[in-house]
């Protein structure tokens with residue numbers, strides 16, 4: 001395992017993202033974390049947003065396309081939907097990694113179909129193949145490795161690593 005981004009570097013980047021969102025994401029917004037991978041990043045980002053005096057609603061949407069594989073199945077499946085009405089509200093989608101872009105594109109379409117007024121999307125990590133795909137904010141541009149840590153898993157393992165590493 002090669003460590004690529006330390007816990008300290010992650011924390012600095014989360015604060016910078018929260019600074020960027022604090023002017024936009026007010027109490028009328030819903031923050032939607034994409035399970036399972038978004039959990040550590042969403043927890044850090046929500047706390048950073050709350051520290052800036054903003055109190056959006058928190059919800060989560062469980063989407064899956066990789067299962068235990070290192071390549072996307074190409075098909076996004078909803079395992080569990082959001083728990084509150086999103087109709088008439090803007091949503092900030094939060095995910096751990098933006099790779100093909102398929103998961104976030106699906107989440108945007110899903111929330112808009114349920115009546116969200118607009119979506120912003122944020123992933124902590126962007127992989128090279130997602131360059132040019134639609135995303136509103138990212139924390140870090142990663143190399144083209146298979147990554148683990150800070151929410152990212154290998155068959156369910158390593159999600160709790162406080163740093164991001166490449167698996168060789």
Ligand SMILES: O=P(O)(O)OC[C@H]1O[C@H](OP(=O)(O)OP(=O)(O)O)[C@H](O)[C@@H]1O
Pocket residue numbers: 034035036037038063064065066067072095096097098099100101102103104153
């Ligand atoms: O941009 P993409 O190519 O769609 O890849 C990104 C998605 O891949 C992972 O989800 P996964 O299906 O592995 O579920 P998980 O969140 O439970 O790990 C990750 O959490 C992102 O949601």
Ligand SMILES: Nc1nc2[nH]cnc2c(=O)[nH]1
Pocket residue numbers: 066097098099100127145146147148152153154
């Ligand atoms: N764990 C993990 N999940 C992903 N989903 C899309 N890209 C990745 C990656 O690099 N690592």
